[in-house]
Amino acid sequence: MPSLSGKRIILGVTGSIAAIKSPLIAAALAHEGASVTCVLTKSALQFTTEPELEIASDRSVISHIFPGSDQASSADLRGEKTWHVHLARGADAMIIAPCSASTIGMLRAGIYDNPVTLVAASLPRTTPLILVPAMDEEMWLQPAVQESLAWLKKNGAVVIGPVKGNLASGLVGMGRMTEPEDIVRNFIRLISDTTPHPNPLLQVGEGVLVGKKVLITGGPTFEPIDAVRFIGNRSSGKMAAAIAAEAKKMGAEVTLIMGPSQIETDGIANRYDVETAEEMLAVVQAQADDADIIIMSAAVADFTPEKKSEEKLKKGSSESMTLTLRKTPDILAEIAKSKRAGQFIVGFALEKGDEAASYAQKKLVEKNLDMIVLNNIADEGAGFGYDTNKITIFTKSGDRRDFPLMSKEQCAREILKGIGFGV
Numbered sequence: 374m375p376s377l378s379g380k381r382i383i384l385g386v387t388g389s390i391a392a393i394k395s396p397l398i399a400a401a402l403a404h405e406g407a408s409v410t411c412v413l414t415k416s417a418l419q420f421t422t423e424p425e426l427e428i429a430s431d432r433s434v435i436s437h438i439f440p441g442s443d444q445a446s447s448a449d450l451r452g453e454k455t456w457h458v459h460l461a462r463g464a465d466a467m468i469i470a471p472c473s474a475s476t477i478g479m480l481r482a483g484i485y486d487n488p489v490t491l492v493a494a495s496l497p498r499t500t501p502l503i504l505v506p507a508m509d510e511e512m513w514l515q516p517a518v519q520e521s522l523a524w525l526k527k528n529g530a531v532v533i534g535p536v537k538g539n540l541a542s543g544l545v546g547m548g549r550m551t552e553p554e555d556i557v558r559n560f561i562r563l564i565s566d567t568t569p570h571p572n573p574l575l576q577v578g579e580g581v582l583v584g585k586k587v588l589i590t591g592g593p594t595f596e597p598i599d600a601v602r603f604i605g606n607r608s609s610g611k612m613a614a615a616i617a618a619e620a621k622k623m624g625a626e627v628t629l630i631m632g633p634s635q636i637e638t639d640g641i642a643n644r645y646d647v648e649t650a651e652e653m654l655a656v657v658q659a660q661a662d663d664a665d666i667i668i669m670s671a672a673v674a675d676f677t678p679e680k681k682s683e684e685k686l687k688k689g690s691s692e693s694m695t696l697t698l699r700k701t702p703d704i705l706a707e708i709a710k711s712k713r714a715g716q717f718i719v720g721f722a723l724e725k726g727d728e729a730a731s732y733a734q735k736k737l738v739e740k741n742l743d744m745i746v747l748n749n750i751a752d753e754g755a756g757f758g759y760d761t762n763k764i765t766i767f768t769k770s771g772d773r774r775d776f777p778l779m780s781k782e783q784c785a786r787e788i789l790k791g792i793g794f795g796v
Contacts, residue, residue, distance in 0.1 A: 376561045378406030383460065385469035385489035386426070387476045388416025390541040391507035391550035395421050398470050399429035401557040410435070410460060414476070414487045435460075435488050457488070461495035466564045469493065470533075471507035471550050474518050480504075480530075481521035501564055503531045505556055510546030519624055523583040533559055537622070537786060547622050582789075583624035588664035589613050589642070590657060590704070592632030594650045596677035598696065599686045607757035608672035610634030615785040616668055617642045623789065628664070630656050632671055650674060650701035661708050666792060668719045669705045670746070672757070677701050709741040717792055720745045734767055743769050746788055752778070766791045 382402055386395045395411070402409045409430040413423070418436065426434045439454065461467070469476065469489060476489060485494045496502055504525065512518060513535065522532060534551035550556075591613020595603040614636045617629045621641050629642035630653060638644055645660075647653045650673050661667060676698040686694075705720050712718055720742045722733035726749075733747040747765040750757075763778045766788065776787060 376405045377402060377564075380407045380465045380564065381463055382407045382409050383464045383467040383492055384409055384411045384426075384430070385467060385472070385476075385493065386411060386413045386417040386421060387469060387471060387473040387489055388414055388419060389471035389473045389507040389550070390420050391471035392417045392420035394550065394553050395470060396425045396429040397553040398468075398556055399426055401553055402560075403430055405557065405561065408432070410464075412436075412460075412488045412492050414489050416473070416475075417489075438486075438488055438491060457491045457495045461492050461500070462497060464496070464500060466501040466503065466560075467493060467496055468503040468505065468556075468560055470503075470505035470556055472504040474506075474508045474512045474515070477504070477506065477518055477521045477525070481524050498529065501531060502529065503533060503560060503563060505533045505550060506535045506548070507550035508535075508548045509540050509542050510544065510548045513546075513548035519583055523624075526583070531563060537619075537782075582620055582666075585625045585665045586628070586663055587617075587620045587625040587666045587668065588628045588630070588657070588660055589617050589620070589668045590630045590632075590653060590671035590673075591617075592634040592636075593672050594632045594653060594674045594701070595648050596650065596674045596701065597648075597681045598678050599682035599684060601685050604674055604676065604678065604698075605633070606672050606674065608632070608634075609757060610636045611760065612762060612781050612784065613668075613670045614638050614641070615781040616670065616788060619782065619785040619789055620666075625666075628660050630660070630671070632673075650677065650704065654702045654704045654707065657704055657708060661711075662713065664716065666717045666719070667708060668788070669708070670719075670721045671704075672721075672723060673704055674701055703740075705742075706740050712741065717743045719743065719788065719792065722747045723750060724748070725750045730765065730767075730773075733765070737767050737769065744791055764788070 384399050386392050399409050399411055410432055411426040411430050411434040413434060413436040423434045423436060479490050480493060485491045493502055526532060533556055535548050536551055537547045538549035539545055540549055592610035593606045593608040595605045597603045610631055617627045617638055618641050620627050627642035629638055629644045631644060631646055633648060645656045647656055679697040679699050709718050720740060722736050722745055724732045729747060729749045733745050737745040745767050752763045760781060761778050762781050762784045764784050765775045767773050
């Protein structure tokens with residue numbers, strides 16, 4: 374049976390160039406069994422047409438506040454002047470895709486002078502309203518847009534996207550509408566009784582983290598042997614910095630706890646620089662309780678010398694030296710053990726070889742994580758020091774998603790997307 378069989382869905386279409394993809398969304402919803410009624414603003418007609426949407430949804434569309442009797446009748450509204458009330462009350466959900474910056478502002482300000490905002494305002498409080506923003510990056514980053522979205526989310530709206538990509542302006546940046554197949558997939562998860570809902574922590578998937586606090590660890594730890602030598606690894610901190618930057622773009626308040634690293638993160642996060650595993654644990658514990666999302670991407674050394682020499686050890690005449698090591702604290706396990714309600718914790722697993730996936734899945738369960746990101750360093754271009762990475766994401770619910778070699782910025786977006794939607 375189709376996922377949306379028997380569901381009555383309102384698709385609002387507003388004045389963004391991304392409206393050229395709205396017929397694809399309407400057709401996909403209809404293919405899943407939904408009865409789709411398309412409602413358009415006047416500006417939307419600059420980018421799509423009523424016939425396109427009628428063919429896609431197999432129903433007449435509404436593009437005026439006072440539709441003619443033929444249009445209203447074909448939409449089963451019998452020409453009533455209060456058509457918007459009856460349409461809204463009969464719907465299982467409304468999705469506005471694309472949702473322009475102007476529409477976001479109008480919904481926040483209570484301006485209901487077009488068919489889309491009028492229907493949205495008429496929805497019962499228990500009917501889901503899903504917004505799918507689409508605009509240029511500078512519009513997306515406007516404080517008025519972000520504040521309006523934060524208010525709408527606080528009052529029950531759910532947001533899908535946007536994502537970073539090619540924009541209508543010819544530039545590349547944040548604000549591109551999520552692709553139709555991803556919109557429909559995640560919309561189904563939101564309203565279906567038989568599929569997992571998205572993480573309620575975010576309410577929304579790939580995009581907005583306004584009002585959320587994200588704590589990220591990154592880089593290596595250096596465990597001192599003497600005054601000049603240490604045990605460490607080749608982690609650069611690039612992956613943590615990329616996640617911090619993407620979370621910041623999505624509106625989060627970001628705290629970054631970084632082991633020794635030359636990566637600059639000015640203006641991105643509240644940064645704490647540490648050296649040893651013990652120091653990192655202390656700062657993480659001090660910051661963890663306030664965090665909504667904790668992403669533990671640091672490559673913490675597993676062992677530290679039992680004794681540290683305050684002086685530089687001399688080579689002397691001996692051909693060998695014995696160094697006694699003890700385990701460092703398991704920061705991830707400690708934080709996951711004391712996880713408070715509503716927190717979402719992500720771990721990382723750096724493994725090599727055929728058993729890498731099974732090791733990562735075991736770690737996910739044993740350490741009580743919500744999600745784990747596997748780096749298989751057997752793959753060329755993945756792991757420490759590279760600007761690229763190849764990841765596999767596993768979730769607590771048993772889902773798995775493998776990704777090709779990507780930039781660390783792309784990996785960061787997929788990780789944050791996975792937190793919102795699962796994989």
